[in-house]
Amino acid sequence: MISMEKEKLKFAFYWAASCGGCEIAVLDIDEKILDVVAIADIVFWPVAMDIKYKDVEAMPDKYIDVCFFNGAIRTEEQEYMAKLLRKKSKVLLAFGSCAQLGGVPGLANVANRKEVFERAYLQSPSTNNPNSGTPKTSFKVPEGELKLPEFFDTVKTLDQTVDVDYYLPGCPPPSAQVAKAVEAIAKNELPPKGSVLAPVKSVCDECPRKKEDKKISKIYRVYEITPEPERCLLEQGIICMGPATRGGCETQCVSANMPCTGCGGPCPNEVEQGAAMMSALSSILGVGGERGPEYDAEKLVAQIKDPLGTFYKYSLPASLLKRRVIKE
């Protein structure tokens, strides 16, 4: 009997500098995972399958139809795998904020390798490291030489490393968007190369909260007040990244009475997320009181404790300046 079944697609999943959350996000699509298995064979997935890098090396070029790559690039090994998977895949998809923008691991770009090692291996209060050892790329032991991949000074995004076809934003990407992307792949209906697979609107556009009075004078950190549940958080003085963040998450955080921290990445056509948020915030901060005797721009701005960490929480490596200056 001739099989009528269409040849199955081949999917790969890989994690680089990531937290593992993106792997969970794949499973979070629940019963839709069966649709994935119905249309595709998973040929590489280190978190779930026993398969070695050499098995990938042995694959013909473009053997994999779609590679879902999560995590940023911070070591030599991750860079190698990004290049290898690029070669072996027809479509390479940056999955999640770490791959798309550098993500939370990208915040390490406020430091360099030396500082990261000192903090992680020497200074952190939970560390007991009597010989003050830090990772080396090679180390001699009686049995021979041990090698570790190099740890870079700077975290990079996936597309600063290799050519990327699609981006699925979010930390991790919301399951509805993952399911949509899989559907588009199955139906061969992917948008033009380079597209971000998320709606063309901001988190604010999707947000049901009431926006009335676009001005604030006092900024609160989340633990300092209990916000009203129906009014815009930004108007209540909590820095909410909604205006500078691409939607698609159904305002998950805002619905839980927490501000958007920006994991959806920049809005369509924005050069970078941090600049867009600074622009938005400076347009409402202090408005109304400007001609009053108490007005003090510096004091207003001083309320923002950590502009870099707030405005670039997920996108520092993808920002215009990319990292803190490295002092020689």
Added chain:
Amino acid sequence: MTEFEPKIVGFLCNWCAYAGADLAGVSRIQYPPNIRIVRVMCSGRVDPVFILEAFRSGADGVLVAGCHLPSDCHYISGNFKAHRRIMMLKKLLLQFGIEPERLRIEWVSASEGDKFATVIKDMTEEIKKLGPSPLKVQVEGLIYG
């Protein structure tokens, strides 16, 4: 070696600061040639992207100049917005390892040609003391290459 000549990008609003710079010119007031002027309609039009991009492209300093606070802005409150934006960016630059003094906001009216010249002299001096932008050194190095 020749003395370090800073490159300063100046965003000047059409209605006050640019007119002030123009007056400095027609009055033949001497000031250092280190500034490259970009005319914008209002200081409030200066997007943070412009400033970050200027630094990324190798500027040693960036000046934003507009109409005097509180009431001179042609668009009522663009100067206030610009002021807050620059204050925010100064805090941000510090976190990026760039001296906040490299970014300045000044108020110059159309009749203040002499003030414009003083601002440029002063800023050029200050940046000469700071030396080349540390970012420029980095840009030429590993990560943007």
